[in-house]
Amino acid sequence: MQAIRIELIKRILKAVPNDGHTEPLQGLFLIRHSLPKERSHTLLKPSLCIIAQGSKDIFFGDSCYRYDAFHYLLTALELPTISQVTDASEDRPYLGVRLELPLKLVSSIILEEEEVMPRQAVVRAMDVTPLEPNLLDAVLRLIRLLESPNDTRVLLPLIMREIMYRLLTGEQGVRLRRLALLGGSTPDIVKALQRIRQDFDKPLRIEALAHDLGMSVSGFHHHFKAVTGMSPLQYQKQLRFQEARRLMLVENLDATSAAYRVGYNDASHFIREYKGIFGVPPMRDVQRLRETVASGSE
DSSP states (O other): OHHHHHHHHHHHHHHOOSSEEEEEETTEEEEEESSOOOOEEEEEOSEEEEEEESEEEEEETTEEEEEETTEEEEEOSOEEEEEEEEEOOSSSOEEEEEEEOOHHHHHHHHHHOOOOOOOOSOOOSEEEEEOOHHHHHHHHHHHHGGGOHHHHHHHHHHHHHHHHHHHHHSTTHHHHHHHHHTOTTHHHHHHHHHHHHHTTTSOOOHHHHHHHTTOOHHHHHHHHHHHHSSOHHHHHHHHHHHHHHHHHHHSOOOHHHHHHHTTOSOHHHHHHHHHHHHSSOHHHHHHHHHHHHHHHTO
16 A cells, blocks of 8 residues: 555645645645645535645544544535644645545445445544555546546546445445435434525524424434534534635625624624634734735745
């Protein structure tokens, strides 16, 4: 497996010569960082995350997942997370791969099998487990396609299918199957996530949402946290502040306007909570982000 990892390092270094990331194929992201990074907030789509060199922490709800070149992270739902590259240097930069999961492909592979899934009410949406050689080899062959564009049309669907198959037959297979097919109580939580994302700027009525899903309030809270690692209100708050951050950074809104757009009528309350999440007041945070982007482009 060491030979596979060495080749993967070389290919990522070639594809990403400077710090940052690139998306050479749809849904495939290659990342490089030469220094440990501050914590960053993002909405992580359903993805397979592999590290060729270095290490990273993902903070999800009240849990911290640390992974490195010997482990992979898998999430099967779109979730607000906090990430931090912890091991990186000029000589040994952090090198990562993130592959968005085509859940329709995952579901089709599952439906072709006759295996009956073990009964399990709810499963956590994210986990870290040891990286299997067959999975790493398939990911390497996917990245090799970057230098063989003529082969991509034929081989890309086959390799993607193999990667999804390796995930389904690996240590996280049962969890991925459950989330992909929405078994047990998970479909209710997925519906709740969709409702909260759709109406994130409106007051969250927990009792009404639980009633619509046919669940008690306590049962809804329990299952929601079991899957997402956070309460419904914490999930909504993460969505609101990530959108507010985007509005200030991309659309140049001031803090008061951004607060109003994401559902806060009290700007001072918004600023206090924003500082509690990101560590600094809104406009100082946005200024810091812009300076980081500017220094990275020099």
